Amino acid sequence: MNTRDIPPSDAHITVSDLDMAYGDYVIQRDLNFSIRRGEIFIIMGGSGCGKSTLLKHLIGLMKPARGKVFYNALSFWDCEQEERDRIMRRSGILYQSGALWSSMTLSENVALPLQEYTALSASEIQDLASFKLSLVGLAGFEEFYPSEISGGMRKRAGLARAMALDPDILFFDEPSAGLDPVSAKLLDDLILELKESLGTTIVVVSHELASIFAIGDDSVYLDAETKTMIAQGNPRDLLKESTDPKVRSFLTRGEG
């Protein structure tokens, strides 16, 4: 494994010699990869391999047992707390459930981070919340409560909230979980649109193959057994070229 002291210049996030552990229990070792600016990067692998744990490391919620996570050229855990907060404010996160406040309208949900982190006026915030909702196809739903809309719409509203502060990086934890195939496809289309129109770097944890092939520019495959990454690259290329039986089995649902 190579040790990267200086991240490559087109890298937005670089993971260098990363070991992840809960106490003494090591989940993954020797992770080395870069996520390029403006690409959709997929974290994939079987159940329990450590995908969510890796996400927690990328969003600054967990400290590496060993190794570093760089944002641009900044090593996250070597920064002062203030700088870490600044880096994390440039990230938006969409959790599986959409994680909306049920007692607030969609507009109020999207407005919340704007109220917390900006000095904008109430009417500016309201306009911006409406604009963000329109970006995810929810114009006209500002006054609806989460319980009044479908699961797919809730995810999109969660996305509008994650985008409230114009993040450089968007993280998605299993975006298609619990969605029917048509809603899942609509969400994939939306993710692709955001990449094209806003140039946002997008990191997705997923084991939905249709989605992985539809949106992934690059990926890493974590293996639970050997506790390290055993493949990296464009998922469609991996499907064509990987000779690793575990990677092939995952990408072909056990048929390749």
Ligand SMILES: Nc1ncnc2c1ncn2[C@@H]1O[C@H](COP(=O)(O)OP(=O)(O)OP(=O)(O)O)[C@@H](O)[C@H]1O
């Ligand atoms: N808070 C925790 N404390 C201790 N062990 C944990 C904790 N969270 C997860 N683990 C363990 O870490 C390993 C990886 O879990 P993780 O949730 O990251 O995997 P995953 O690939 O996201 O799984 P899935 O696809 O099933 O959601 C599992 O063995 C899990 O039991």
